[in-house]
């Protein structure tokens with residue numbers, strides 16, 4: 001990890017298919033829980049560790065308020081298993097991002113309990129924290145929504161990269177106004193590195209930043225960042241490419257590219273590379289496979305894989321609907337809208353150049 005050897009045949013690393021469990025929730029339970037969460041009344045307060053159930057007991061509160069948590073938590077039982085690969089494959093055949101966990105998660109109505117429970121029923125929780133040890137698990141909604149905001153932040157920048165400077169500036173503006181929503185309990189903030197050892201006091205310039213937010217960058221810092229990136233042997237890093245002569249727009253773009261890289265790397269840090277055996281009796285080959293253990297990391301792997309193929313889901317420029325493009329450069333969800341959009345685009349460019357000629 002982290003180094004690149006040139007002039008050698010490239011190995012492409014496949015991702016293993018994840019089998020994941022949905023949450024076992026009936027529509028009736030989901031509706032009741034959503035009600036309880038939304039109203040927030042009559043919730044049982046429990047200590048920070050909460051009750052641990054194994055297996056799921058009948059007649060116990062399933063929606064509670066943990067001490068020290070900003071939102072209620074829901075106890076869900078492990079439901080049926082599904083193959084993530086097959087699910088994503090089907091969604092792509094139908095060109096429908098909302099049938100994938102990463103598309104559906106991006107589009108969730110932030111903070112809406114009903115939406116969260118629909119996601120859990122459809123795709124399961126982001127983590128089953130107790131693994132196979134328990135028949136049920138607590139889903140902490142503060143964690144769930146912080147992760148969703150974090151995911152949205154990165155998708156905003158990713159989609160903006162296609163649309164140019166103004167869209168990128170808007171993406172950063174969204175992050176600036178929603179920064180506290182993207183904060184994950186116990187994890188570094190957007191663009192920050194984990195703090196290995198707690199610093200005795202706040203020392204200027206010592207905060208562990210991997211990618212700074214554009215509004216916090218100054219001239220002096222800018223010169224330091226690429227030097228630091230080289231110094232830490234992070235030649236693969238987006239930060240190493242930033243130079244102090246960049247314009248404001250160039251800087252925002254470079255920081256967006258670097259932040260997406262940083263976040264994908266951070267949230268897939270538990271993914272292991274496993275060397276698989278291919279043995280046909282004569283030749284034995286070892287090839288790397290990314291072994292994904294949970295839905296959260298899997299969604300980041302899916303995002304990254306789509307950037308590689310170029311067939312990332314995107315929003316239709318005409319009707320705004322999310323869709324999977326047939327061609328890498330498709331901007332609209334139907335051929336009719338695509339040709340309509342192209343004509344309008346041509347007219348817009350034509351008007352703009354006519355204006356320029358007049359001036």
Ligand SMILES: [Zn+2]
Nearest residue numbers: 316319333337
């Ligand atoms: Zn459309």
